[in-house]
């Protein structure tokens with residue numbers, strides 16, 4: 041039987057980052073993922089980009105990942121938030137965030153998920169003490185006072201004091217352990233595509249609220265932007281099935297002409313949108329991280345940032361416990377992580393849910409109220425700067441890695 045200090049089920053962006061943080065702190069770590077590297081690194085696997093808050097960038101820098109990713113990441117210099125209807129001018133009230141106002145070079149970075157995964161894979165391969173086992177999965181878990189044994193699908197076993205599930209929204213291991221989730225589906229689908237435009241975006245990200253949901257234009261390297269186009273789930277299949285000319289016409293109605301002529305390139309992806317929160321984040325010898333623990337609406341582009349914060353906080357709690365000679369799989373150790381992360385995740389999940397409900401409709405009084413809200417926040421400097429710090433992830437108790445220090 042293999043021995044490790046920590047077994048992580050799920051080598052997505054959160055599982056890989058957590059594995060790196062733990063291995064760099066000295067833990068022998070095994071990551072088990074269902075998909076082989078060739079599938080996960082295939083550009084067709086995931087067409088999304090992620091808006092990485094600067095706290096996440098500091099973490100990736102501290103782990104030695106950022107230097108591999110930076111050439112493919114686009115700094116966000118400004119964010120413009122507007123409200124309107126497809127094909128019509130936006131409301132006169134808007135909200136404008138500018139990195140210069142907080143003395144920063146950027147408000148975060150946009151990176152394609154395929155580049156984030158590739159950078160993480162290269163860092164994982166170069167890391168001693170860290171083994172990536174794929175394709176494989178944890179079939180069952182046995183725990184007792186002395187440790188845990190993860191049994192893999194192929195019959196092999198790994199013994200460790202702690203097993204962490206980072207295997208995404210539909211986590212099999214979370215169900216196997218009997219942790220329930222609360223949640224609901226949104227009547228919306230997230231359409232994701234890349235657009236090429238005539239003029240440079242100058243690092244400006246746009247969040248345009250339309251009645252069906254937010255239409256985000258996220259600047260990528262070159263004259264390209266990634267679209268996160270939230271649409272009524274009944275209308276999305278029709279839009280996705282349009283031919284190129286039809287799709288580009290619908291796209292232009294929503295995108296506007298501020299960047300000149302625009303056209304979608306490459307494949308179109310779609311994601312059903314939902315919210316969920318695990319009732320417990322920990323059990324003895326078991327913890328949840330990332331989308332396995334919580335899934336939120338992409339309206340604020342914070343899901344991955346939240347998962348990376350879990351990874352940073354969990355690594356810190358476990359490394360502190362080991363330095364003090366305490367059992368890293370004991371419930372009281374893991375509860376420190378749960379207390380740190382559960383409320384923060386719920387608060388962000390609830391606020392993104394409320395924002396989506398407030399903005400994704402065409403009810404006139406609500407439209408007036410939210411436009412007034414945008415105008416008020418825009419006019420009040422401290423409020424604007426508060427939201428900028430929030431978007432940058434600099435809110436609440438930051439784990440050491442997110443302050444740019446070693447875990």
Ligand SMILES: Cc1cc2nc3c(=O)[nH]c(=O)nc-3n(C[C@H](O)[C@H](O)[C@H](O)COP(=O)(O)OP(=O)(O)OC[C@H]3O[C@@H](n4cnc5c(N)ncnc54)[C@H](O)[C@@H]3O)c2cc1C
Nearest residue numbers: 050052053054074091177207208230330331341343344345
């Ligand atoms: C349209 C859209 C746009 C988004 N934009 C942003 C954004 O701009 N910024 C942001 O911060 N977040 C964003 N998010 C959220 C973000 O994509 C997720 O929060 C993030 O991908 C979660 O990462 P994860 O590693 O926890 O889970 P996942 O990415 O789901 O990874 C789970 C991993 O577990 C593996 N796995 C699954 N089952 C098993 C098993 N049984 N055994 C072993 N391995 C298993 C999978 O192969 C996978 O590698 C967006 C989400 C959507 C839908």
